[in-house]
Amino acid sequence: MAVSLPLWRRSFPRLFREQPVKQKEVVCAPALTQLVVDLACSEDIRLSLEQALNRLQSYIGFHLQAQVYLIGIPTPQGNQLLHAATIAPPVGLAGQLRYQLTEHCISDANELRYKLPGTELSVHALQLRFDEQSPAGWMVLCFKDSLPDSEQINRVSGPVAEALSGGLSSWYRQQSRISAAISSEKAAHAAELHDSMAQILGYMRIKASRLADQCKRTSEPELAAISEDLCHQAQCAYRQTRELIACSRLSIEQGQLVEAISQAISEFEQRSAIVFELDNRVGTQLITEDDSQAIFIIREALNNIVRHAHASHAQVQLLPLSDTSIRIRIEDNGKGICAEQARQDSFGMKIMQERAQRIHASLFILPRPQGGTRVDLVIADAPR
Protein backbone atom coordinates (compact mmCIF):
# COMPACT_ATOMS: atom_id res chain seq x y z
CA MET A 1 0.00 0.00 0.00
CA ALA A 2 2.97 2.28 0.39
CA VAL A 3 3.30 5.00 -2.22
CA SER A 4 6.68 5.40 -3.87
CA LEU A 5 8.38 8.75 -3.29
CA PRO A 6 8.56 9.89 -6.96
CA LEU A 7 4.91 9.04 -7.51
CA TRP A 8 3.96 10.78 -4.32
CA ARG A 9 5.94 13.90 -5.21
CA ARG A 10 4.23 14.09 -8.60
CA SER A 11 0.94 14.14 -6.80
CA PHE A 12 1.76 17.31 -4.78
CA PRO A 13 -0.15 19.80 -6.92
CA ARG A 14 -3.30 17.74 -6.67
CA LEU A 15 -3.23 17.74 -2.90
CA PHE A 16 -6.55 18.31 -1.22
CA ARG A 17 -8.11 19.64 -4.37
CA GLU A 18 -8.91 16.22 -5.66
CA GLN A 19 -11.56 14.06 -4.19
CA PRO A 20 -10.35 10.59 -3.23
CA VAL A 21 -11.11 8.05 -5.92
CA LYS A 22 -14.04 6.35 -4.34
CA GLN A 23 -13.86 3.16 -6.33
CA LYS A 24 -10.35 2.28 -5.10
CA GLU A 25 -10.64 4.24 -1.83
CA VAL A 26 -7.11 5.55 -2.29
CA VAL A 27 -6.19 8.55 -0.15
CA CYS A 28 -3.84 10.90 -1.96
CA ALA A 29 -0.85 12.44 -0.29
CA PRO A 30 -1.65 15.75 1.37
CA ALA A 31 -0.49 18.99 -0.24
CA LEU A 32 2.68 19.53 1.71
CA THR A 33 3.57 22.87 0.16
CA GLN A 34 0.13 24.12 1.09
CA LEU A 35 0.59 22.68 4.58
CA VAL A 36 3.84 24.64 5.05
CA VAL A 37 2.17 27.85 3.85
CA ASP A 38 -0.93 27.29 6.02
CA LEU A 39 1.18 26.84 9.14
CA ALA A 40 3.62 29.65 8.36
CA CYS A 41 0.81 32.18 7.88
CA SER A 42 -1.46 30.83 10.60
CA GLU A 43 -3.38 33.21 12.84
CA ASP A 44 -4.34 30.42 15.24
CA ILE A 45 -1.60 27.81 15.17
CA ARG A 46 -3.49 25.28 17.23
CA LEU A 47 -6.50 25.41 14.93
CA SER A 48 -4.27 25.17 11.85
CA LEU A 49 -2.45 22.15 13.29
CA GLU A 50 -5.74 20.45 14.10
CA GLN A 51 -7.02 21.08 10.57
CA ALA A 52 -3.75 19.73 9.15
CA LEU A 53 -4.01 16.69 11.41
CA ASN A 54 -7.52 15.95 10.11
CA ARG A 55 -6.05 15.68 6.60
CA LEU A 56 -2.89 13.87 7.67
CA GLN A 57 -4.83 11.32 9.72
CA SER A 58 -6.83 10.09 6.75
CA TYR A 59 -3.66 9.81 4.64
CA ILE A 60 -1.49 8.11 7.26
CA GLY A 61 -4.39 6.05 8.58
CA PHE A 62 -4.99 4.74 5.05
CA HIS A 63 -1.36 3.93 4.24
CA LEU A 64 0.00 2.86 7.64
CA GLN A 65 -3.10 2.12 9.73
CA ALA A 66 -1.69 4.39 12.43
CA GLN A 67 -2.99 7.26 14.51
CA VAL A 68 -1.12 10.55 14.25
CA TYR A 69 -0.43 12.83 17.21
CA LEU A 70 1.64 15.94 17.76
CA ILE A 71 3.25 16.68 21.12
CA GLY A 72 5.73 19.21 22.40
CA ILE A 73 4.47 21.95 20.12
CA PRO A 74 4.48 25.06 22.30
CA THR A 75 1.17 26.58 21.22
CA PRO A 76 -0.25 29.49 23.25
CA GLN A 77 -2.48 26.91 24.99
CA GLY A 78 0.53 24.95 26.27
CA ASN A 79 2.16 21.66 25.45
CA GLN A 80 -0.91 19.60 24.64
CA LEU A 81 -1.44 16.40 22.69
CA LEU A 82 -2.88 17.37 19.31
CA HIS A 83 -4.75 14.95 17.08
CA ALA A 84 -7.41 14.74 14.37
CA ALA A 85 -11.02 15.25 15.41
CA THR A 86 -11.87 11.75 14.17
CA ILE A 87 -9.72 9.91 16.70
CA ALA A 88 -9.77 9.71 20.48
CA PRO A 89 -6.42 9.15 22.19
CA PRO A 90 -6.30 6.24 24.65
CA VAL A 91 -6.46 7.23 28.33
CA GLY A 92 -3.03 8.14 29.68
CA LEU A 93 -1.39 8.44 26.26
CA ALA A 94 -0.84 12.21 26.57
CA GLY A 95 0.90 11.80 29.93
CA GLN A 96 3.08 8.93 28.75
CA LEU A 97 4.17 10.70 25.56
CA ARG A 98 4.82 13.94 27.40
CA TYR A 99 6.95 12.12 29.97
CA GLN A 100 8.88 10.09 27.43
CA LEU A 101 9.33 12.60 24.63
CA THR A 102 9.27 16.09 26.05
CA GLU A 103 10.43 15.68 29.63
CA HIS A 104 12.95 12.82 29.45
CA CYS A 105 13.82 12.94 25.80
CA ILE A 106 17.12 11.80 24.36
CA SER A 107 18.04 15.05 22.67
CA ASP A 108 20.20 13.64 19.86
CA ALA A 109 17.66 11.06 18.66
CA ASN A 110 15.63 12.14 15.63
CA GLU A 111 13.50 9.04 15.70
CA LEU A 112 12.25 6.95 18.61
CA ARG A 113 10.50 3.60 18.45
CA TYR A 114 9.15 1.86 21.50
CA LYS A 115 6.22 -0.07 22.92
CA LEU A 116 4.05 1.88 25.33
CA PRO A 117 4.30 0.20 28.73
CA GLY A 118 1.13 -1.54 29.89
CA THR A 119 -0.62 -1.32 26.50
CA GLU A 120 -0.72 -3.05 23.12
CA LEU A 121 0.35 0.18 21.44
CA SER A 122 3.67 0.82 19.74
CA VAL A 123 5.02 4.22 18.94
CA HIS A 124 7.15 5.58 16.10
CA ALA A 125 8.06 9.19 16.89
CA LEU A 126 9.74 11.64 14.53
CA GLN A 127 11.41 14.74 15.88
CA LEU A 128 10.19 18.13 14.62
CA ARG A 129 12.88 20.83 14.91
CA PHE A 130 11.77 24.47 14.94
CA ASP A 131 15.01 26.25 15.73
CA GLU A 132 18.27 25.63 17.57
CA GLN A 133 17.13 27.03 20.92
CA SER A 134 13.62 25.63 21.37
CA PRO A 135 13.08 22.08 22.54
CA ALA A 136 11.91 19.80 19.77
CA GLY A 137 8.34 18.71 19.17
CA TRP A 138 7.34 15.25 17.99
CA MET A 139 5.06 13.72 15.40
CA VAL A 140 3.94 10.46 16.94
CA LEU A 141 2.51 7.55 14.97
CA CYS A 142 0.68 5.11 17.19
CA PHE A 143 0.28 1.51 15.96
CA LYS A 144 -2.19 -0.93 17.49
CA ASP A 145 -0.29 -4.11 16.70
CA SER A 146 3.25 -4.65 15.56
CA LEU A 147 5.44 -1.76 14.50
CA PRO A 148 6.18 -1.74 10.73
CA ASP A 149 9.81 -1.26 9.82
CA SER A 150 11.22 2.22 10.07
CA GLU A 151 11.88 2.66 6.34
CA GLN A 152 8.29 1.87 5.43
CA ILE A 153 6.94 4.37 7.96
CA ASN A 154 9.38 7.12 7.04
CA ARG A 155 8.59 6.78 3.33
CA VAL A 156 5.06 7.93 4.11
CA SER A 157 5.54 10.12 7.17
CA GLY A 158 9.06 11.55 6.69
CA PRO A 159 8.07 14.25 4.16
CA VAL A 160 5.03 15.10 6.29
CA ALA A 161 7.27 15.62 9.34
CA GLU A 162 9.59 17.77 7.25
CA ALA A 163 6.68 19.89 6.06
CA LEU A 164 5.40 20.30 9.64
CA SER A 165 8.88 21.31 10.83
CA GLY A 166 9.22 23.78 7.96
CA GLY A 167 5.80 25.36 8.50
CA LEU A 168 6.21 25.58 12.28
CA SER A 169 9.75 27.04 12.01
CA SER A 170 8.42 29.81 9.77
CA TRP A 171 5.51 30.41 12.13
CA TYR A 172 7.83 30.70 15.17
CA ARG A 173 10.20 33.00 13.31
CA GLN A 174 7.27 35.20 12.35
CA GLN A 175 5.95 35.19 15.94
CA SER A 176 9.31 36.19 17.36
CA ARG A 177 9.56 39.01 14.79
CA ILE A 178 6.09 40.21 15.85
CA SER A 179 7.04 40.00 19.57
CA ALA A 180 10.27 41.90 18.91
CA ALA A 181 8.35 44.59 17.01
CA ILE A 182 5.76 44.91 19.80
CA SER A 183 8.50 45.08 22.46
CA SER A 184 10.36 47.75 20.55
CA GLU A 185 7.17 49.77 20.06
CA LYS A 186 6.33 49.41 23.76
CA ALA A 187 9.85 50.49 24.72
CA ALA A 188 9.52 53.56 22.48
CA HIS A 189 6.19 54.46 24.15
CA ALA A 190 7.73 53.91 27.57
CA ALA A 191 10.62 56.23 26.73
CA GLU A 192 8.22 58.91 25.47
CA LEU A 193 5.96 58.58 28.51
CA HIS A 194 8.97 58.69 30.80
CA ASP A 195 10.40 61.79 29.21
CA SER A 196 7.16 63.74 29.00
CA MET A 197 4.20 62.80 31.14
CA ALA A 198 5.99 61.08 34.04
CA GLN A 199 8.43 63.98 34.52
CA ILE A 200 5.59 66.51 34.70
CA LEU A 201 3.46 64.32 36.94
CA GLY A 202 6.45 63.70 39.22
CA TYR A 203 6.90 67.46 39.55
CA MET A 204 3.17 67.99 40.18
CA ARG A 205 3.15 65.25 42.80
CA ILE A 206 5.88 66.95 44.82
CA LYS A 207 4.32 70.39 44.47
CA ALA A 208 0.81 69.09 45.34
CA SER A 209 2.21 67.40 48.42
CA ARG A 210 3.89 70.66 49.55
CA LEU A 211 0.72 72.59 48.86
CA ALA A 212 -1.31 70.12 50.93
CA ASP A 213 1.18 70.46 53.82
CA GLN A 214 0.97 74.26 53.70
CA CYS A 215 -2.83 74.26 53.48
CA LYS A 216 -3.04 72.01 56.54
CA ARG A 217 -1.26 74.69 58.54
CA THR A 218 -3.79 77.37 57.55
CA SER A 219 -7.10 77.77 59.35
CA GLU A 220 -9.12 76.96 56.23
CA PRO A 221 -10.32 73.35 56.38
CA GLU A 222 -11.99 73.49 52.95
CA LEU A 223 -8.75 74.51 51.28
CA ALA A 224 -6.93 71.78 53.17
CA ALA A 225 -9.42 69.14 51.97
CA ILE A 226 -9.17 70.26 48.33
CA SER A 227 -5.37 70.34 48.39
CA GLU A 228 -5.29 66.92 50.09
CA ASP A 229 -7.49 65.51 47.32
CA LEU A 230 -5.30 67.14 44.66
CA CYS A 231 -2.24 65.60 46.26
CA HIS A 232 -3.87 62.15 46.32
CA GLN A 233 -4.96 62.39 42.67
CA ALA A 234 -1.51 63.54 41.59
CA GLN A 235 0.01 60.56 43.44
CA CYS A 236 -2.42 58.18 41.70
CA ALA A 237 -1.78 59.67 38.25
CA TYR A 238 1.97 59.44 38.84
CA ARG A 239 1.79 55.82 40.02
CA GLN A 240 -0.43 54.85 37.09
CA THR A 241 1.99 56.39 34.61
CA ARG A 242 4.96 54.63 36.27
CA GLU A 243 2.94 51.43 36.08
CA LEU A 244 2.34 51.91 32.36
CA ILE A 245 6.04 52.58 31.79
CA ALA A 246 7.06 49.51 33.80
CA CYS A 247 4.54 47.42 31.90
CA SER A 248 5.83 48.61 28.54
CA ARG A 249 9.41 47.86 29.52
CA LEU A 250 8.55 44.40 30.69
CA SER A 251 8.44 42.08 27.75
CA ILE A 252 7.92 38.38 28.20
CA GLU A 253 7.11 35.81 25.60
CA GLN A 254 4.19 33.52 26.37
CA GLY A 255 5.54 30.25 27.78
CA GLN A 256 8.67 31.80 29.31
CA LEU A 257 7.22 32.42 32.78
CA VAL A 258 9.57 30.16 34.75
CA GLU A 259 12.60 31.63 32.97
CA ALA A 260 11.28 35.15 33.65
CA ILE A 261 10.82 34.34 37.35
CA SER A 262 14.45 33.12 37.58
CA GLN A 263 15.62 36.28 35.85
CA ALA A 264 13.55 38.48 38.18
CA ILE A 265 15.05 36.72 41.20
CA SER A 266 18.60 37.19 39.87
CA GLU A 267 17.84 40.84 39.22
CA PHE A 268 16.49 41.51 42.73
CA GLU A 269 19.35 39.49 44.25
CA GLN A 270 21.84 41.89 42.69
CA ARG A 271 20.09 44.86 44.23
CA SER A 272 19.75 43.71 47.81
CA ALA A 273 21.37 41.56 50.49
CA ILE A 274 18.26 39.37 50.78
CA VAL A 275 18.68 35.63 50.21
CA PHE A 276 16.26 34.62 47.46
CA GLU A 277 15.29 31.02 46.97
CA LEU A 278 13.38 29.51 44.06
CA ASP A 279 11.52 26.31 44.87
CA ASN A 280 10.18 25.20 41.51
CA ARG A 281 8.20 21.96 41.63
CA VAL A 282 6.37 22.45 38.34
CA GLY A 283 9.24 22.19 35.80
CA THR A 284 9.91 24.67 33.03
CA GLN A 285 6.68 24.23 31.06
CA LEU A 286 4.23 26.56 32.73
CA ILE A 287 1.83 28.75 30.87
CA THR A 288 -0.80 31.05 32.30
CA GLU A 289 -3.57 32.88 30.49
CA ASP A 290 -1.26 35.87 30.17
CA ASP A 291 2.28 35.36 31.42
CA SER A 292 3.04 39.07 31.42
CA GLN A 293 0.33 39.68 34.06
CA ALA A 294 1.65 36.82 36.20
CA ILE A 295 5.27 38.00 36.04
CA PHE A 296 4.16 41.52 36.86
CA ILE A 297 2.44 40.36 40.05
CA ILE A 298 5.51 38.34 41.04
CA ARG A 299 7.86 41.23 40.34
CA GLU A 300 5.65 43.63 42.29
CA ALA A 301 5.71 41.22 45.26
CA LEU A 302 9.53 40.92 45.03
CA ASN A 303 9.77 44.67 44.69
CA ASN A 304 7.77 45.12 47.89
CA ILE A 305 10.04 42.65 49.71
CA VAL A 306 13.17 44.59 48.71
CA ARG A 307 11.64 48.00 49.40
CA HIS A 308 9.49 47.50 52.48
CA ALA A 309 9.86 44.08 54.12
CA HIS A 310 13.18 44.45 56.00
CA ALA A 311 13.62 40.75 55.27
CA SER A 312 16.76 38.63 55.17
CA HIS A 313 15.18 35.70 53.34
CA ALA A 314 12.61 35.46 50.55
CA GLN A 315 11.24 32.45 48.74
CA VAL A 316 9.35 31.99 45.50
CA GLN A 317 7.61 28.64 45.37
CA LEU A 318 5.91 27.17 42.30
CA LEU A 319 3.75 24.31 43.51
CA PRO A 320 1.34 22.12 41.51
CA LEU A 321 -2.05 21.89 43.21
CA SER A 322 -3.59 19.62 40.56
CA ASP A 323 -2.99 18.73 36.90
CA THR A 324 -3.95 22.18 35.74
CA SER A 325 -3.72 24.47 38.74
CA ILE A 326 -0.65 25.88 40.43
CA ARG A 327 0.16 28.08 43.37
CA ILE A 328 2.89 30.69 43.16
CA ARG A 329 3.86 31.67 46.69
CA ILE A 330 6.15 34.60 47.38
CA GLU A 331 7.03 34.98 51.04
CA ASP A 332 9.57 36.71 53.22
CA ASN A 333 10.70 36.67 56.82
CA GLY A 334 10.48 40.45 57.21
CA LYS A 335 8.50 42.67 59.50
CA GLY A 336 5.17 41.62 58.00
CA ILE A 337 2.36 43.66 56.63
CA CYS A 338 0.11 45.72 58.87
CA ALA A 339 -3.27 47.19 57.97
CA GLU A 340 -1.88 50.74 57.96
CA GLN A 341 0.93 49.82 55.59
CA ALA A 342 -1.49 48.02 53.33
CA ARG A 343 -3.52 51.20 53.04
CA GLN A 344 -0.47 53.33 52.31
CA ASP A 345 0.54 51.01 49.56
CA SER A 346 -2.98 50.22 48.53
CA PHE A 347 -2.38 51.35 44.97
CA GLY A 348 0.21 48.61 44.41
CA MET A 349 -2.03 46.00 46.05
CA LYS A 350 -5.00 47.11 43.97
CA ILE A 351 -3.01 46.80 40.76
CA MET A 352 -1.86 43.30 41.77
CA GLN A 353 -5.45 42.26 42.47
CA GLU A 354 -6.63 43.66 39.13
CA ARG A 355 -3.90 41.82 37.26
CA ALA A 356 -4.78 38.58 39.05
CA GLN A 357 -8.42 38.98 38.04
CA ARG A 358 -7.40 39.50 34.42
CA ILE A 359 -5.85 36.02 34.34
CA HIS A 360 -8.68 34.50 36.41
CA ALA A 361 -6.33 33.85 39.29
CA SER A 362 -6.83 34.40 43.01
CA LEU A 363 -4.42 36.58 44.95
CA PHE A 364 -4.06 36.40 48.72
CA ILE A 365 -1.82 38.74 50.67
CA LEU A 366 -1.49 37.42 54.20
CA PRO A 367 0.86 37.43 57.15
CA ARG A 368 3.27 34.47 57.10
CA PRO A 369 2.69 32.31 60.20
CA GLN A 370 6.40 32.33 61.15
CA GLY A 371 6.63 36.12 60.60
CA GLY A 372 6.81 38.15 57.43
CA THR A 373 4.43 38.37 54.50
CA ARG A 374 3.01 35.73 52.20
CA VAL A 375 1.60 36.42 48.73
CA ASP A 376 -0.26 33.48 47.19
CA LEU A 377 -1.24 33.57 43.53
CA VAL A 378 -3.44 30.60 42.69
CA ILE A 379 -3.87 30.03 38.97
CA ALA A 380 -6.63 27.57 38.23
CA ASP A 381 -5.99 26.99 34.54
CA ALA A 382 -2.25 26.75 33.98
CA PRO A 383 -1.46 23.93 31.56
CA ARG A 384 1.94 22.30 31.95
Next chain:
Amino acid sequence: MTVLRLFRRTPSAELPALSEVLNSLGDAVLVFNSDLQISYVNACWKTLTGYTSKEAINTCFSDYIHPEELQNWIDISRKVSRGDDSQFLWFRLIRKDSEVRWCEIRLQPLRSGDPFPLTATLCDITPQVREDEISKASHRSLSGLVNRIPGMLYRGRNDTRWTMEYVSEGCLDITGYSRDLLLNQTQLSIGGLIHPDDADRVWETVQHALQQHRCFELYYQILHADGHYRRVYEKGQGIYSSTGAVLGVEGIILKISPPSE
Protein backbone atom coordinates in the same frame (compact mmCIF):
# COMPACT_ATOMS: atom_id res chain seq x y z
CA MET B 1 15.00 -8.55 54.35
CA THR B 2 18.68 -9.44 54.26
CA VAL B 3 19.42 -6.29 56.13
CA LEU B 4 16.82 -6.95 58.77
CA ARG B 5 18.35 -10.34 59.31
CA LEU B 6 21.66 -8.62 59.90
CA PHE B 7 20.10 -6.57 62.63
CA ARG B 8 18.69 -9.61 64.36
CA ARG B 9 22.14 -10.92 65.20
CA THR B 10 22.36 -11.47 68.93
CA PRO B 11 24.23 -8.57 70.45
CA SER B 12 27.11 -9.33 72.71
CA ALA B 13 26.63 -8.64 76.38
CA GLU B 14 28.78 -5.50 76.33
CA LEU B 15 27.57 -3.95 73.10
CA PRO B 16 24.10 -2.43 72.59
CA ALA B 17 21.83 -3.84 69.87
CA LEU B 18 22.67 -2.57 66.39
CA SER B 19 19.16 -1.16 65.89
CA GLU B 20 19.53 0.75 69.16
CA VAL B 21 22.77 2.24 67.86
CA LEU B 22 21.23 3.17 64.50
CA ASN B 23 18.20 4.78 66.13
CA SER B 24 20.40 6.89 68.37
CA LEU B 25 22.20 8.50 65.42
CA GLY B 26 21.62 12.15 64.52
CA ASP B 27 21.67 11.29 60.79
CA ALA B 28 19.10 9.19 58.96
CA VAL B 29 20.25 5.75 57.81
CA LEU B 30 18.50 4.09 54.87
CA VAL B 31 18.64 0.86 52.91
CA PHE B 32 17.36 0.65 49.32
CA ASN B 33 16.31 -2.42 47.35
CA SER B 34 16.95 -2.96 43.64
CA ASP B 35 14.00 -0.69 42.68
CA LEU B 36 15.51 2.06 44.84
CA GLN B 37 12.62 1.62 47.23
CA ILE B 38 13.26 2.17 50.91
CA SER B 39 13.54 -1.10 52.85
CA TYR B 40 14.85 0.32 56.13
CA VAL B 41 15.02 3.70 57.87
CA ASN B 42 16.24 4.51 61.36
CA ALA B 43 14.46 6.75 63.87
CA CYS B 44 16.10 9.99 62.65
CA TRP B 45 14.24 9.64 59.33
CA LYS B 46 10.99 10.73 61.00
CA THR B 47 12.62 13.78 62.58
CA LEU B 48 14.08 14.76 59.23
CA THR B 49 11.14 14.12 56.95
CA GLY B 50 8.03 13.99 59.13
CA TYR B 51 7.14 10.56 57.66
CA THR B 52 7.06 7.48 59.90
CA SER B 53 9.15 4.43 59.14
CA LYS B 54 5.95 2.56 58.22
CA GLU B 55 4.98 5.25 55.69
CA ALA B 56 8.43 5.19 54.15
CA ILE B 57 8.94 1.45 53.69
CA ASN B 58 8.46 0.32 50.06
CA THR B 59 8.17 3.88 48.77
CA CYS B 60 10.57 5.21 46.17
CA PHE B 61 13.17 7.56 47.57
CA SER B 62 12.67 9.78 44.52
CA ASP B 63 9.22 10.68 45.94
CA TYR B 64 10.98 12.73 48.62
CA ILE B 65 13.39 14.53 46.29
CA HIS B 66 12.75 17.97 44.82
CA PRO B 67 11.95 17.58 41.08
CA GLU B 68 14.90 19.77 40.10
CA GLU B 69 17.38 17.39 41.76
CA LEU B 70 15.71 14.16 40.67
CA GLN B 71 18.02 13.60 37.72
CA ASN B 72 21.10 13.96 39.96
CA TRP B 73 19.71 11.26 42.24
CA ILE B 74 19.12 8.94 39.27
CA ASP B 75 22.69 9.60 38.10
CA ILE B 76 24.40 8.84 41.41
CA SER B 77 22.28 5.77 42.13
CA ARG B 78 23.20 4.42 38.67
CA LYS B 79 26.88 5.08 39.32
CA VAL B 80 26.80 3.28 42.67
CA SER B 81 24.86 0.29 41.38
CA ARG B 82 27.34 0.01 38.47
CA GLY B 83 30.07 -0.49 41.02
CA ASP B 84 31.48 3.00 41.46
CA ASP B 85 32.62 4.02 44.92
CA SER B 86 30.46 5.79 47.45
CA GLN B 87 28.74 8.83 45.95
CA PHE B 88 27.23 11.86 47.62
CA LEU B 89 24.61 14.37 46.61
CA TRP B 90 23.25 17.62 48.00
CA PHE B 91 19.56 17.90 47.32
CA ARG B 92 16.33 19.40 48.59
CA LEU B 93 14.15 16.96 50.49
CA ILE B 94 10.43 17.67 50.54
CA ARG B 95 9.08 17.03 54.02
CA LYS B 96 5.61 15.73 54.83
CA ASP B 97 4.52 19.31 55.64
CA SER B 98 5.78 20.34 52.14
CA GLU B 99 8.68 22.30 53.65
CA VAL B 100 12.06 21.91 51.98
CA ARG B 101 15.22 20.79 53.80
CA TRP B 102 18.68 20.71 52.23
CA CYS B 103 20.25 17.28 52.78
CA GLU B 104 23.43 15.44 51.92
CA ILE B 105 23.02 11.79 51.06
CA ARG B 106 25.98 9.39 50.90
CA LEU B 107 25.18 6.26 48.96
CA GLN B 108 27.09 2.99 48.71
CA PRO B 109 26.43 -0.71 48.11
CA LEU B 110 25.90 -2.83 51.20
CA ARG B 111 28.36 -5.42 49.96
CA SER B 112 31.26 -4.76 47.68
CA GLY B 113 30.59 -6.40 44.30
CA ASP B 114 26.79 -6.58 44.69
CA PRO B 115 24.86 -3.77 42.95
CA PHE B 116 22.04 -3.97 45.51
CA PRO B 117 20.97 -3.42 48.25
CA LEU B 118 22.34 0.09 48.73
CA THR B 119 22.86 1.82 52.04
CA ALA B 120 22.83 5.53 52.68
CA THR B 121 23.22 8.16 55.34
CA LEU B 122 21.14 11.30 55.14
CA CYS B 123 22.26 14.43 56.91
CA ASP B 124 20.38 17.73 57.28
CA ILE B 125 22.65 20.47 55.97
CA THR B 126 20.00 23.22 55.82
CA PRO B 127 21.75 25.47 58.40
CA GLN B 128 25.06 25.29 56.49
CA VAL B 129 23.36 25.95 53.13
CA ARG B 130 21.41 28.88 54.57
CA GLU B 131 24.58 30.33 56.10
CA ASP B 132 26.38 29.93 52.80
CA GLU B 133 23.48 31.63 50.97
CA ILE B 134 23.52 34.52 53.44
CA SER B 135 27.25 34.96 52.96
CA LYS B 136 26.88 34.79 49.16
CA ALA B 137 24.00 37.29 49.24
CA SER B 138 26.03 39.64 51.40
CA HIS B 139 29.01 39.39 49.05
CA ARG B 140 26.78 39.82 46.00
CA SER B 141 25.11 42.85 47.52
CA LEU B 142 28.44 44.46 48.44
CA SER B 143 29.92 43.73 45.05
CA GLY B 144 26.80 45.18 43.38
CA LEU B 145 27.08 48.31 45.50
CA VAL B 146 30.79 48.77 44.74
CA ASN B 147 30.35 48.20 41.03
CA ARG B 148 27.38 50.54 40.71
CA ILE B 149 29.19 53.47 42.35
CA PRO B 150 29.58 56.19 39.70
CA GLY B 151 33.33 56.25 40.17
CA MET B 152 36.29 53.88 40.24
CA LEU B 153 37.19 52.24 43.54
CA TYR B 154 40.68 50.80 43.46
CA ARG B 155 43.42 49.11 45.37
CA GLY B 156 46.88 49.19 43.82
CA ARG B 157 50.60 49.12 44.36
CA ASN B 158 52.61 52.17 45.25
CA ASP B 159 54.65 52.32 42.04
CA THR B 160 54.84 54.95 39.30
CA ARG B 161 52.66 52.80 37.03
CA TRP B 162 50.03 52.56 39.80
CA THR B 163 49.65 48.85 39.05
CA MET B 164 46.12 47.85 40.05
CA GLU B 165 45.16 44.81 42.13
CA TYR B 166 41.47 45.65 42.17
CA VAL B 167 39.33 48.14 40.29
CA SER B 168 35.54 48.46 40.38
CA GLU B 169 33.46 48.40 37.20
CA GLY B 170 33.24 52.21 37.29
CA CYS B 171 36.68 52.14 35.61
CA LEU B 172 34.94 51.72 32.27
CA ASP B 173 33.29 55.12 32.53
CA ILE B 174 36.45 56.86 33.83
CA THR B 175 39.04 55.31 31.49
CA GLY B 176 37.07 53.60 28.74
CA TYR B 177 38.86 50.31 29.59
CA SER B 178 37.21 47.31 31.23
CA ARG B 179 38.37 45.84 34.55
CA ASP B 180 39.92 42.84 32.81
CA LEU B 181 42.07 45.06 30.60
CA LEU B 182 43.22 47.26 33.47
CA LEU B 183 44.06 44.31 35.71
CA ASN B 184 45.58 41.91 33.23
CA GLN B 185 47.19 43.96 30.45
CA THR B 186 50.76 44.65 31.48
CA GLN B 187 51.21 47.47 28.94
CA LEU B 188 48.09 49.27 30.24
CA SER B 189 48.26 51.00 33.62
CA ILE B 190 46.59 53.91 35.40
CA GLY B 191 50.03 55.52 35.72
CA GLY B 192 50.42 55.44 31.96
CA LEU B 193 47.05 57.13 31.47
CA ILE B 194 47.76 60.14 33.71
CA HIS B 195 48.55 63.31 31.71
CA PRO B 196 52.36 63.76 31.52
CA ASP B 197 52.00 67.30 32.92
CA ASP B 198 50.25 65.87 36.04
CA ALA B 199 52.16 62.59 36.55
CA ASP B 200 55.03 63.96 38.65
CA ARG B 201 52.75 66.04 40.86
CA VAL B 202 50.47 63.04 41.43
CA TRP B 203 53.42 60.85 42.44
CA GLU B 204 54.88 63.44 44.78
CA THR B 205 51.56 64.27 46.46
CA VAL B 206 50.84 60.61 47.13
CA GLN B 207 54.33 59.90 48.48
CA HIS B 208 54.13 62.93 50.75
CA ALA B 209 50.73 61.81 52.13
CA LEU B 210 51.97 58.24 52.60
CA GLN B 211 54.96 59.41 54.61
CA GLN B 212 52.62 61.28 56.91
CA HIS B 213 50.00 58.49 56.99
CA ARG B 214 47.40 60.92 55.70
CA CYS B 215 44.78 60.84 52.96
CA PHE B 216 45.66 62.41 49.63
CA GLU B 217 43.40 64.43 47.34
CA LEU B 218 44.26 65.00 43.71
CA TYR B 219 42.89 66.70 40.62
CA TYR B 220 44.45 65.62 37.35
CA GLN B 221 43.68 64.59 33.78
CA ILE B 222 43.39 60.99 32.64
CA LEU B 223 43.53 59.71 29.09
CA HIS B 224 40.27 58.04 28.10
CA ALA B 225 40.23 55.20 25.57
CA ASP B 226 38.47 57.58 23.16
CA GLY B 227 41.70 59.62 22.99
CA HIS B 228 40.49 62.60 25.03
CA TYR B 229 41.72 63.66 28.45
CA ARG B 230 39.10 63.78 31.23
CA ARG B 231 39.42 65.74 34.44
CA VAL B 232 39.17 63.54 37.55
CA TYR B 233 39.22 63.89 41.31
CA GLU B 234 40.91 61.24 43.43
CA LYS B 235 40.86 60.66 47.15
CA GLY B 236 42.87 57.83 48.64
CA GLN B 237 45.09 56.60 51.40
CA GLY B 238 47.88 54.15 52.03
CA ILE B 239 47.54 50.57 53.23
CA TYR B 240 50.11 49.97 55.95
CA SER B 241 51.42 46.93 57.79
CA SER B 242 51.42 46.95 61.59
CA THR B 243 55.04 48.09 61.45
CA GLY B 244 54.08 51.06 59.27
CA ALA B 245 55.45 49.79 55.92
CA VAL B 246 53.41 50.88 52.89
CA LEU B 247 51.70 47.84 51.34
CA GLY B 248 49.73 49.70 48.70
CA VAL B 249 47.20 52.45 48.09
CA GLU B 250 43.43 52.44 47.86
CA GLY B 251 40.83 55.05 47.11
CA ILE B 252 38.29 56.35 44.66
CA ILE B 253 38.56 58.27 41.40
CA LEU B 254 35.56 60.36 40.33
CA LYS B 255 34.97 62.07 37.02
CA ILE B 256 34.55 65.84 37.23
CA SER B 257 31.60 66.76 35.05
CA PRO B 258 32.06 69.85 32.92
CA PRO B 259 29.92 72.73 34.24
CA SER B 260 26.43 72.61 32.71
CA GLU B 261 25.66 75.38 30.26
